[in-house]
Amino acid sequence: MLLPMERSTATNHAAVLDAARTLFADHGYRGTSMKDIAEVLGVRAPSLYNHVASKQDILHAIMDKAMDRAITALDEALAGISDVSEQLRRATESLVLDFLRYPAEVTVCNNEVRSLDPGNRIAIVAKRDQYAGRLRKIIEQGCRSGRFQTRTPQLAAFAVLEMGNGAKSWFKASGRYTDTYVAGEYGEFALRVVGCTDSSGRSPSAKGPQRSKPQVS
Amino acid sequence: MLLPMERSTATNHAAVLDAARTLFADHGYRGTSMKDIAEVLGVRAPSLYNHVASKQDILHAIMDKAMDRAITALDEALAGISDVSEQLRRATESLVLDFLRYPAEVTVCNNEVRSLDPGNRIAIVAKRDQYAGRLRKIIEQGCRSGRFQTRTPQLAAFAVLEMGNGAKSWFKASGRYTDTYVAGEYGEFALRVVGCTDSSGRSPSAKGPQRSKPQVS
DNA sequence: ACTACTAATTAACGTTCGTTAGTACCGTAT
DNA sequence: ATACGGTACTAACGAACGTTAATTAGTAGT
Numbered sequence: 001m002l003l004p005m006e007r008s009t010a011t012n013h014a015a016v017l018d019a020a021r022t023l024f025a026d027h028g029y030r031g032t033s034m035k036d037i038a039e040v041l042g043v044r045a046p047s048l049y050n051h052v053a054s055k056q057d058i059l060h061a062i063m064d065k066a067m068d069r070a071i072t073a074l075d076e077a078l079a080g081i082s083d084v085s086e087q088l089r090r091a092t093e094s095l096v097l098d099f100l101r102y103p104a105e106v107t108v109c110n111n112e113v114r115s116l117d118p119g120n121r122i123a124i125v126a127k128r129d130q131y132a133g134r135l136r137k138i139i140e141q142g143c144r145s146g147r148f149q150t151r152t153p154q155l156a157a158f159a160v161l162e163m164g165n166g167a168k169s170w171f172k173a174s175g176r177y178t179d180t181y182v183a184g185e186y187g188e189f190a191l192r193v194v195g196c197t198d199s200s201g202r203s204p205s206a207k208g209p210q211r212s213k214p215q216v217s
Numbered sequence: 218m219l220l221p222m223e224r225s226t227a228t229n230h231a232a233v234l235d236a237a238r239t240l241f242a243d244h245g246y247r248g249t250s251m252k253d254i255a256e257v258l259g260v261r262a263p264s265l266y267n268h269v270a271s272k273q274d275i276l277h278a279i280m281d282k283a284m285d286r287a288i289t290a291l292d293e294a295l296a297g298i299s300d301v302s303e304q305l306r307r308a309t310e311s312l313v314l315d316f317l318r319y320p321a322e323v324t325v326c327n328n329e330v331r332s333l334d335p336g337n338r339i340a341i342v343a344k345r346d347q348y349a350g351r352l353r354k355i356i357e358q359g360c361r362s363g364r365f366q367t368r369t370p371q372l373a374a375f376a377v378l379e380m381g382n383g384a385k386s387w388f389k390a391s392g393r394y395t396d397t398y399v400a401g402e403y404g405e406f407a408l409r410v411v412g413c414t415d416s417s418g419r420s421p422s423a424k425g426p427q428r429s430k431p432q433v434s
Numbered sequence: 435a436c437t438a439c440t441a442a443t444t445a446a447c448g449t450t451c452g453t454t455a456g457t458a459c460c461g462t463a464t
Numbered sequence: 465a466t467a468c469g470g471t472a473c474t475a476a477c478g479a480a481c482g483t484t485a486a487t488t489a490g491t492a493g494t
Contacts, residue, residue, distance in 0.1 A: 011471080027331060030247040034452060046453075047472055055452065111328055114244060152402050154391070158383030159406050165382065166375030177369070185369050189376050192409040228441080251482065260442075263483075267441050272482065 011041050013051045017065075020058045025104035029059055029115035059112060060120040066105035067127040070098045074134065084142040085196050091135055092160055092190035093183040099168040100179040106168060132161055139194055149195030160190045228258050230268045234282075237275045242321035246276055246332035276329060277337040283322035284344040287315050291351065301359040302413050308352055309377055309407035310400040316385040317396040323385060349378055356411055366412030377407045 019040040023032040034045040034055055041048075052058050077094035081087050099106050109128070116124060136157035142148035150156045167182055177185075236257040240249040251262040251272055258265075269275050294311035298304050316323050326345070333341060353374035359365035367373045384399055394402075 028245060028247060030245060031332070033450080035450090043471095044473065045451095046455095046474085049453075050471055115248070152394070152399075155384065155387065155394075155399065155402050156406065158387040159380040159403065160383075162379045162381075162383035162386075163376040164379075166377075166379035167372065169379075170372065170375040177372075182369075182372065185372050186376065189373065189410045192412065193406045195409065250480075252480090261444085262481095263444085263485095264442055266483075 011043055011047070011051065015041060016048055016051050017058060017062055021062055021104045021108065024059065024062065024112060025107040029055075029108075029112045056117055056120070059108070059115060060117075060124070062105060063109050063112070063116070063120075063124050064127075066102065066109050067124060067131070069102070069105075070095075071127065071131055073098055074131065084138060084145060084147055085191060085198065087138045088135075088142060088148075088160075088190055088194065088196070089187040091138060092164075093187045095135075095161070096164045096167050096183040096186040097179055099164040100171050100182060103168050103172060106165075110165065132157065135161060142194060142196065147196060147198065149197070150193070153194075156194050159193055163189060163193075228260055228264070228268065232258060233265055233268050234275060234279055238279055238321045238325065241276065241279065241329060242324040246272075246325075246329045273334055273337070276325070276332060277334075277341070279322060280326050280329070280333070280337075280341050281344075283319065283326050284341060284348070286319070286322075287312070288344065288348055290315055291348065301355060301362060301364055302408060302415065304355045305352075305359060305365075305377075305407055305411065305413070306404040308355060309381075310404045312352075312378070313381045313384050313400040313403040314396055316381040317388050317399060320385050320389060323382075327382065349374065352378060359411060359413065364413060364415065366414070367410070370411075373411050376410055380406060380410075 016037065020032065020037045023036055023040070027036075034048055037058075038045040038048055052061075073094045074091060077090040078087055081090060109124075113121060113124060113128075136154060139148060139150075139153045139157050139160075143150060143153045148156075163186060167186055171177075171179070171182060233254065237249065237254045240253055240257070244253075251265055254275075255262045255265055269278075290311045291308060294307040295304055298307055326341075330338060330341060330345075353371060356365060356367075356370045356374050356377075360367060360370045365373075380403055384403055388394075388396070388399055
């Protein structure tokens with residue numbers, strides 16, 4: 001059995017997660033039934049249990065994978081970057097890009113933490129706090145070194161983290177810009193929020209050279 | 218019947234909404250049963266139908282009231298203010314203050330639009346868009362008059378709108394600052410995001426006079 | 435005392451849910 | 465041919481849901 005069975009629609013673990021992701025994002029965990037997920041795959045609800053252990057496991061798998069991907073992206077964005085302004089810019093761009101490219105996963109992560117069983121919840125929340133903590137520490141470091149000017153670094157961190165949600169909900173509606181352009185704009189917003197005046201080479205001013213062009217889609 | 222009946226716990230329309238608000242915010246609309254709401258009031262589920270028409274009506278009433286209150290607060294915050302920087306500052310402060318003072322309502326408004334019946338949904342979304350549109354127009358006006366410096370006014374508007382959510386989730390956890398102080402900080406953040414350099418009197422710099430003091434709670 | 439009204443109750447309804455059990459089909463390997 | 469692993473199906477379960485109906489108790493007004 002070298003080649004997997006070729007059905008018209010292959011139903012496997014990943015396919016179930018794919019179908020559930022959109023439904024969870026659109027109608028919520030409790031607003032989505034196993035029957036709903038099965039219908040997307042052209043299958044009856046009990047058949048899903050050949051691929052997943054439970055509905056709860058679907059939710060946990062979706063969120064766990066999404067958090068790992070976001071954390072990995074942050075790792076790569078910050079690799080080898082020592083300048084704190086550039087760290088904040090790249091971290092924000094990474095965050096926003098993840099939001100724009102995987103809006104369903106992000107929506108689920110934002111809204112369905114409460115739907116996780118206690119055991120799964122503490123695991124996901126730990127990864128979430130780890131991510132937020134890294135961004136907060138960048139801002140705190142920038143404030144200590146005098147590069148950033150804000151009285152409330154923790155408040156600024158939360159402001160930056162949440163800004164990305166605006167990008168996500170807006171990006172879906174209007175397709176005027178590319179995801180990388182929007183991410184670049186939010187990178188600027190983040191540096192402005194923390195009161196950074198010298199962004200080490202790249203200009204934060206609207207009159208400076210643009211990093212990428214807006215593009216009609 | 219001049220005086221209303223004095224029971225140990227008065228169950229009426231407002232009381233049902235109060236009980237449902239917190240439950241909807243914590244566990245979602247579909248994650249909250251009529252029995253759950255009734256238990257908070259020390260009553261059985263069918264008794265609720267003496268005060269509300271349906272579960273859906275509870276949700277609609279909560280969101281409609283919350284939107285009206287936010288819009289009224291925005292009206293009052295902007296009354297008689299002509300300077301566009303001050304308009305943005307006051308609008309943001311009004312938004313954040315509303316988020317901090319009525320976190321449950323705001324959470325419901327943010328998360329449960331999808332749980333509204335189609336008829337109710339378009340009514341609520343219209344008010345939501347009205348609110349967002351007013352903030353967006355302030356930023357666009359500031360950009361046209363040259364007071365704000367940002368390439369993407371619409372993006373900045375969404376960034377400012379979403380920032381308040383960060384304040385809400387963070388404010389619950391840490392009680393280090395007063396709500397008015399946090400709102401003031403976010404007013405500054407908003408002006409920074411749009412690239413406003415002259416905020417007409419009040420200093421946006423960390424070195425300038427603070428508008429209010431942080432206060433341990 | 436009688437009436438009217440309000441708000442609470444229990445019982446029950448039809449539906450939907452997540453999940454399990456038992457079974458049949460089908461492609462592959464022996 | 466035959467046995468097997470994987471995947472699908474139908475049927476059914478117990479539980480929970482929103483809601484309605486019928487009834488009871490208590491209060492106010494005449």
